[in-house]
Amino acid sequence: MKKLRAILLVAVIGLISITLAACGQSSKKSSSTKSQTLNLSTTAPLDTIDISKSTGYGQTGNNFESFYRLGKDGKPTAGLAKSAKKSKDGKTWTFTLRNAKWSNGDKITAQDFVYSWRRTLNPKTKSTYAYLFSGIKNADKVNAGKLSPNAVGIKAVNDRTVVIQLDKPIAYFKVLMAYPLFGPQNQKVVQKYGKKYGTKSQYMVYSGPFKIEGWNGTGNKWQFVKNNQYWDKKAVKLQKINYTVVASPTTGLELYQQGKLDLTPLSNQQIKNYKNNSEFKQYPYSLVSFLEYNFKDANSTKRKVMSNRNIRTAISLSVDRKQLTKKVLGDGSATPTGFVASKLASDPKTGVDFAKQQTVANTVDHNEKLAKQYWQKGLKQVGVKKVSLSILASSDDQTTSPVTQYLKAQLEKVLPGMTLNIRNVPGQVATQDAQKGEFDIYLSGWGADFNDPISFLQIPESNTAYNYGKYTNSTYDRLISRAQNQDANNAEKRWDDLVQAAKLFNKDQGMTPLYQQVTSYLQKPALKGVIHNTAGTQWSYKYAYMK
Numbered sequence: 001m002k003k004l005r006a007i008l009l010v011a012v013i014g015l016i017s018i019t020l021a022a023c024g025q026s027s028k029k030s031s032s033t034k035s036q037t038l039n040l041s042t043t044a045p046l047d048t049i050d051i052s053k054s055t056g057y058g059q060t061g062n063n064f065e066s067f068y069r070l071g072k073d074g075k076p077t078a079g080l081a082k083s084a085k086k087s088k089d090g091k092t093w094t095f096t097l098r099n100a101k102w103s104n105g106d107k108i109t110a111q112d113f114v115y116s117w118r119r120t121l122n123p124k125t126k127s128t129y130a131y132l133f134s135g136i137k138n139a140d141k142v143n144a145g146k147l148s149p150n151a152v153g154i155k156a157v158n159d160r161t162v163v164i165q166l167d168k169p170i171a172y173f174k175v176l177m178a179y180p181l182f183g184p185q186n187q188k189v190v191q192k193y194g195k196k197y198g199t200k201s202q203y204m205v206y207s208g209p210f211k212i213e214g215w216n217g218t219g220n221k222w223q224f225v226k227n228n229q230y231w232d233k234k235a236v237k238l239q240k241i242n243y244t245v246v247a248s249p250t251t252g253l254e255l256y257q258q259g260k261l262d263l264t265p266l267s268n269q270q271i272k273n274y275k276n277n278s279e280f281k282q283y284p285y286s287l288v289s290f291l292e293y294n295f296k297d298a299n300s301t302k303r304k305v306m307s308n309r310n311i312r313t314a315i316s317l318s319v320d321r322k323q324l325t326k327k328v329l330g331d332g333s334a335t336p337t338g339f340v341a342s343k344l345a346s347d348p349k350t351g352v353d354f355a356k357q358q359t360v361a362n363t364v365d366h367n368e369k370l371a372k373q374y375w376q377k378g379l380k381q382v383g384v385k386k387v388s389l390s391i392l393a394s395s396d397d398q399t400t401s402p403v404t405q406y407l408k409a410q411l412e413k414v415l416p417g418m419t420l421n422i423r424n425v426p427g428q429v430a431t432q433d434a435q436k437g438e439f440d441i442y443l444s445g446w447g448a449d450f451n452d453p454i455s456f457l458q459i460p461e462s463n464t465a466y467n468y469g470k471y472t473n474s475t476y477d478r479l480i481s482r483a484q485n486q487d488a489n490n491a492e493k494r495w496d497d498l499v500q501a502a503k504l505f506n507k508d509q510g511m512t513p514l515y516q517q518v519t520s521y522l523q524k525p526a527l528k529g530v531i532h533n534t535a536g537t538q539w540s541y542k543y544a545y546m547k
Helices: 009-019 110-121 139-143 187-196 249-257 268-274 300-306 309-318 321-329 368-382 400-414 427-435 474-484 491-508
Strands: 037-042 068-070 076-078 081-086 092-097 154-158 161-165 210-213 221-226 240-245 263-265 280-293 387-394 418-425 441-447 511-523
Touching: 037 263, 110 139, 110 154, 110 161, 110 187, 249 263, 268 511, 300 309, 300 368, 300 387, 309 368, 309 400, 309 511, 321 400, 321 511, 368 400, 387 400, 387 427, 400 418, 400 441, 418 427, 427 441, 441 511, 474 491
Parallel strands: 037 240, 387 418, 387 441
Antiparallel strands: 068 076, 081 092, 092 161, 154 161, 210 221, 221 240, 263 511, 280 441, 280 511
16 A cells, blocks of 8 residues: 555544543442443544544444454454455455345445445545555545546446455455445435435444444444344344443543443553552553654754664664653553564464564664664764754643653763753644654654554655655665565565565664553453454454353
8 A cells, every 4th residue: 555544643542542442440340240231431422433434443343344354363254245255366356245234124235335435435535544445456546536436446246246456466455354444335325314424323324233323423422232134143242332431531430430331441540550450451552652763854964863873773772661661651551572563463374473573683672881882883973972853742642741751861861962852742733743844853653554564564665655754765665565566465475575674674773663552441350252453443342242
């Protein structure tokens, strides 16, 4: 894919918070244990339930299903497709649909998929996730308004057969097809409701295990109710999931203790108090916070400083990530092994985590003695004795200030002659300045949209829109291009390309990883069968139940 969606740390954490459920403490039994009802919380109301216009799919895999759905460990599992065939060249996929129905009883047909894709890619729809279609025949041109939506490489051979044409093999295509974004839409319903479509729960039909009820577009309460028209309804145990907007972790904890919530996220202070509780749970996310360097800095001296690998490595080795995650953040966040998040994807041959394979010694370790050596060598190469840099960050997130304060104190302590000026500004301003290249160092973050290393590794390519610091490395570009093109249909060769690229980038410290987001919760012991993934449709309640 050529288009990327960069997610600022604050934005992703906000999105995760919106799509995550809140829970409680062990002192009282949850009222939901009496029936198959689950009580969850979110930090903000739903913004839309139109899959073409959604800005996040953390929960909506429970309401909308595609050819597949995401199962355990990010693996695609049975969805609306009964079977699938891939051509030898990897560029043609044929899906045979099962006998499935919409929540209103209408038959789900191949044409529903065709209509949905055309609607999403139509530039008038303004889909924020349309970039994920890149690689599908004519998708980019359609979304750019250069071709009619009818030119998209998808067709309905008959009511139950969908054929998809790709521009080139997409190694992670099966995982993509588990995204609700690629699911069907009922054209008759869309046209029936017109502008009302998706603005309230009743102006929608559902293909997943649950339908939405009681959502009016702005309210603070709604429900996921079992969809009795769902093709696999026998597997669905829960009858209802009640959602309540709870803005404060303190309120969430109180509701949990009162038995009104079955799952609740914890604040940093709450984590310290409850980390030894038997109901304490941690769920990792494929969201990595990192430092982005400006290789095209307007100031010529700073540009030379940022372009010096020894200086970048010195900065990375100065950071004590264990101290940062355990003491500064204190939220259970993990220390990264490199740019790609852990537990995102595994070697197709050995099953080893990509994060383990990308490791390069003396890149994200804490080694102040070595940091000083790299620092002095870098300063000598640049021809300066002192360096004054500014760090740009979004002030919208509560973690920003402690992280930037820590970085200032740590870097100025370890690296003689270093001055780090903090520039915490509103998120929108930070994004705009980053896009314009108006920064020295940028505290940013990225969350994977799907379970494949390329979701991270496309960011540092020379010409990608979200490579704000303009990092460039021709060898890196060739490796990514090879993985995406000539080796795309060979899983092992492609994997090796990506590992080599990741190691090169980590050694180069083109961007410096700081920590990987992990969110902590209290979860009622009666709640079983929840499937959580680090990327994509993060939460699945299809098999969840109250014991």
